[in-house]
Amino acid sequence: MDWLLKLAFRQIIERGSLIIRSPSGQTLSFGDGQGPPVGIRFTDRMAVVALVLDPDLKLGELYTDGRLIMEQGGIYDFLRLVHDQPAALRKPLLGRLVDRARLALRWLSHSNGAARSRRNVAHHYDLDGRLYDLFLDEDRQYSCAYYETPEATLEEAQRAKRRHIAAKLALRPGDRVLDIGCGWGGLGLYLAGVAGAGEVLGVTLSDEQLATAQRRARESGLEGAVRFEMQDYRAVEGRFDRIVSVGMFEHVGLHNQRTFFEKCKSLLADDGVMLLHTIGLSDGPWFTNPWIDKYIFPGGHLPALSELMPWIEKSGLVLTDVEILRLHYASTLRDWRERFMARRDEAAKLYDDRFCRMWEFYLAGCEAAFRWRNVVVFQLQLARKQDAAPLTRNYIEEGEAALRRAEAGSGRSAVPEGRRLASV
Amino acid sequence: MDWLLKLAFRQIIERGSLIIRSPSGQTLSFGDGQGPPVGIRFTDRMAVVALVLDPDLKLGELYTDGRLIMEQGGIYDFLRLVHDQPAALRKPLLGRLVDRARLALRWLSHSNGAARSRRNVAHHYDLDGRLYDLFLDEDRQYSCAYYETPEATLEEAQRAKRRHIAAKLALRPGDRVLDIGCGWGGLGLYLAGVAGAGEVLGVTLSDEQLATAQRRARESGLEGAVRFEMQDYRAVEGRFDRIVSVGMFEHVGLHNQRTFFEKCKSLLADDGVMLLHTIGLSDGPWFTNPWIDKYIFPGGHLPALSELMPWIEKSGLVLTDVEILRLHYASTLRDWRERFMARRDEAAKLYDDRFCRMWEFYLAGCEAAFRWRNVVVFQLQLARKQDAAPLTRNYIEEGEAALRRAEAGSGRSAVPEGRRLASV
Known part of the structure; x- marks a missing residue:
């Protein structure tokens, strides 16, 4: 050979x-x-x-x-x-033919109904919670952090991300918030505990995430303000002043983009604001890397803006701001990988050596895609009315400063410490 | 009847x-x-x-x-x-049929070659300069202003717009800048005179604009740093560190969007940054209002993001930020209309009463479209490399503050006073 x-x-x-x-x-x-x-x-x-x-x-x-x-x-x-x-x-010709075939196949086979969505989610997010504790920050934020400076630590960058998103939601006291894909509850707890939301409903399809999020709500005394439920976003009812979705849209899939935006529009109050944080492609629609699809995120799909915009425009939602977070996820994945490798022995005890190699490849490969290829994070702010969100963007920095004060003033973070989070 | x-x-x-x-x-x-x-x-x-x-x-x-x-x-x-x-x-059925026919016709007939582009531009921008002095600000900024507060005057909002755009260009001292559609030269003079660009080339297709811009460059002593030329953007050669285009893309037309982005990519340095400021539609592609097309801006076309994104993604440019300026143009047009109506007699002397009614309808109709319908302004920041523009957006406010200091410190504004601008 x-x-x-x-x-x-x-x-x-x-x-x-x-x-x-x-x-x-x-x-x-x-x-x-x-x-x-x-x-x-x-x-x-x-x-x-x-x-x-x-x-x-x-x-x-x-x-x-x-x-x-x-x-x-x-x-x-x-x-x-x-x-x-x-x-x-x-790529050589053969490689390009394989690509085309995959593109067609993906298009034909990609349908994330409710049952399949739940299986897809369980595949990844129902892994042992202790695994995630090995490499995530203490709040278990499992999405792109926001590095205000290149020197920021992962903990700082994840706190900054929460603030950044909360500020972009332009929350008013008492607002009802829906968090689609609430993970282990960190953002929801923050919005209710620090940012002053009146009522937060977080939905997830992962048993493990739900159990942890509900426990955290109890332990932090925010049970009255935050509710976590096992629910498909398509089944949520009611109207919300604010909708936030961080790192969930990647699982919505190719053929449900339209449904997603239409559903969000119907859930959003007339003067509502929505913040969608999703990984995407900067150079046009393509299919998910086949290894990632097979081993890490089955049914996932990373959208290009050219794919999303027609659905957004037709949904009746108005796009009010787009931030393109570049290289922030590369830094996040670097930090995750370094933490993971430093505690690889513990991971091998939870799973095995093969799993550790798979996980290392997942983190390294994704970092490469963000650092050297075409993968970015979109933060799309959407509304039903042009002036639902402020007309200049200064409120974001101002909101972040206010949240920083609120975090310091509240004495305790609404977010329990890392040790309390461990799901053992 | x-x-x-x-x-x-x-x-x-x-x-x-x-x-x-x-x-x-x-x-x-x-x-x-x-x-x-x-x-x-x-x-x-x-x-x-x-x-x-x-x-x-x-x-x-x-x-x-x-x-x-x-x-x-x-x-x-x-x-x-x-x-x-x-x-x-x-609309009743008949109206919708008329719309469909117009949409098809526009698509078939829309080709802005170099000669037609020049005729289209002359139709509007070669009107008597004294007309524009009646309602524009002293710098003759003929595009959406940026109202930092609702109380800002037109002059303040146009100054804020220049700063906002200059800050988003993240200029480095000595940068070569291309201004595509430079109007009467205000932005180019500002970039060279206040913002520290090394060399600015502004191109326009309007004789009237060119003559005024060139005179202003001479009068402000910035001749060495700013050059204005009669040129189609497709004919520009060279490489530029920064490209800016404000209120010109509306004239590029349906079938030249791809050409525009490809050309800009070829003109942009590897670590270059581009800022495209254009009117657009928030709810999907449509044709220009037929009255506007016939009487005000022949050959114009307002893009939706869903129309632009495929060309941007294919051009190899990376979208690094999108601001959607909502209602700012409604405020701008309100100010323009109020000023115009206050000096309507003078306009009637330059032209006639019929012209004044046309102009009033143009300003009122456009304001209505921005205020109550689907028309917004997109500020798209583009680059060839993900990290050409800073990775967080704080630099914009910081840059604006620095420019404010530079304006105050320079003693004189690089922009001549209103009276000197009058093209009599």
């Missing part, structure tokens, strides 16, 4: 230093030798064939299965090397 | 008080009689028929021609009354 390795990697690696040990024991070098060397080893010939034929799916599988082994540097270093090539990665 | 008036207006006017004097001399009343009465008179029977058959085109024509006369209140009051009805205006 040495000829195949040479054929494939010579085209790709022009810069840096890649050293491959082939299944036959040969050592092959690629690149210009500059920079720290990255070394990989293939355990068997079929691993080489699989990688060359379908790298998008197989790289993650081979690494997870221990058939592609990092001998120098980690999998993240390998991804960096691959993305740091002078010529943009241009 | 009284029966036709009754048939048409009874459906529409449920609220307020509309009094119509028909061509036969009859007085007809519509609405619930609440609020200040608005009175109109039709001079002839064909005027009634024309209005009912094709209100989008004919209302402006009849008012301009003096065949629909305001007897109580002004044309703006009439538009307010029409938009203030409980049921959204739903």
Whole structure:
């Protein structure tokens, strides 16, 4: 297989230093030798064939299965090397055909009904809560943080994210808030406990998240103000002054985008404001990476703005602001990965070594996608009326400052400490 | 024709008080009689028929021609009354058929080549400069102002707009800037004179604008730093650190959107930042109001984001921020109209009474569209690289504060006073 390795990697690696040990024991070098060397080893010939034929799916599988082994540097270093090539990665014809086929298949098979949505969610979010404690911040914010400075810690950046989102909601005292995809409850507790929402309903499809969120509501004495329920967003009834959805839209799926915006419009009060925080693609519609779809987020779909805008415009919602958070998720994923790797032994005890490799690849691969490719986070603010949200954006910084004071003044954070959160 | 008036207006006017004097001399009343009465008179029977058959085109024509006369209140009051009805205006079948036909025709006939673009521009922007002095601010900013507070004057709001745009460009000292559609030069002079751009090239297709802009550059001693040229954006060559385009994209037209973004990408430096300020539609693609297209802005087209996003994504530009300025243009147009009406006599001397009615209808109709309908302003920030623009938006307010200090410190504004601007 040495000829195949040479054929494939010579085209790709022009810069840096890649050293491959082939299944036959040969050592092959690629690149210009500059920079720290990255070394990989293939355990068997079929691993080489699989990688060359379908790298998008197989790289993650081979690494997870221990058939592609990092001998120098980690999998993240390998991804960096691959993305740091002078010529943009241009797939060979075969690769592009595979892409087209996947695009068509995804389009045809993508339907997230209520039951399937719940299975998709359980696949990821019902993992042992202790796993998430290993790498998330103390509030278990499992979405892109907001790094006000490059030096911010993960904890600081996640607090800043909550503030940023709360400020964009332009909450009025007593507002009824709906949080679609409430996770482990952190944002909902914050909106009720610090930001002054009158009543928060958080919905999730994950048993694990629901149990934790409900316990936190009880423990923080916010039971009267925050309610968490197991509910599909399509089944929610009523009208809300504010709707927030953070990191849930990625699971809505290709064919439910229209439903999502129409449903949100019907749930939003006439002078309501909505904040949708979602990962998306900056360069047009595409399908989810097949490895991510198979192993991490089944049924997920990352939207491009060109995909969302027609549905938003037709829904009758008015788009009032768009922030495009660039590289913030790369920083978040870097912090998650570093934390995870520092406590990898504990993760291996919860699951196993194979799981740890899969998780490392997930975090490293996503970071690469945000750092060097086309993946960003959209914060879309929507309303039913043009002037529901303030007409200049200063209120966001002002709101953040007020929330900072409220956090300090409240004596306690509405958010329980990390130790109390652990779901053991 | 009284029966036709009754048939048409009874459906529409449920609220307020509309009094119509028909061509036969009859007085007809519509609405619930609440609020200040608005009175109109039709001079002839064909005027009634024309209005009912094709209100989008004919209302402006009849008012301009003096065949629909305001007897109580002004044309703006009439538009307010029409938009203030409980049921959204739903066009009858005939109206919707006319719309569809216009949509198709516009799509087929819309091609703004270089020569046609120049004719389109001359139609409006080569009007007597003294006309614009009657209602614009002293810097002749002929685009949406930025009202930091509702009480801001037009002058303040236009100054704030310049600052807002300059801050979003995140200028570095010495930057080369391209201003596509530079108008009478105000923004270019500001970027070079106050904001510290190294070199500004402003291009326009209007002889009148070019002559004024060039004279202002000479008079303000900024000739070395600002150059204004008669040029189509498609013919510009070179690379620019910053590109700004304010109120020009509306003239690019339906079929040149792709060209525009591709051209801008090729003109933008690798670490460049671009700010596109354009009127657009919040609820999806549609055609320009036929009266505006015929009398005010031939060849214009207001884009929806769903129309622009595919071209942006395909161009290779990265969208880094979107501000949706809502109601700011309504305030701008209100200020323009009030100023224009206060100096209507002078306008009538430059042109004639018919022209004044046309201009009043233009300003009133556009204000109505921004205030009560689907028209907004998009400020799109674009770049070639994700991190070309700062990763949080604080730099905008900080930049505005710095520019405010620079304006105060420079002793003189880089922008000549109003009197010096008059093109007499």
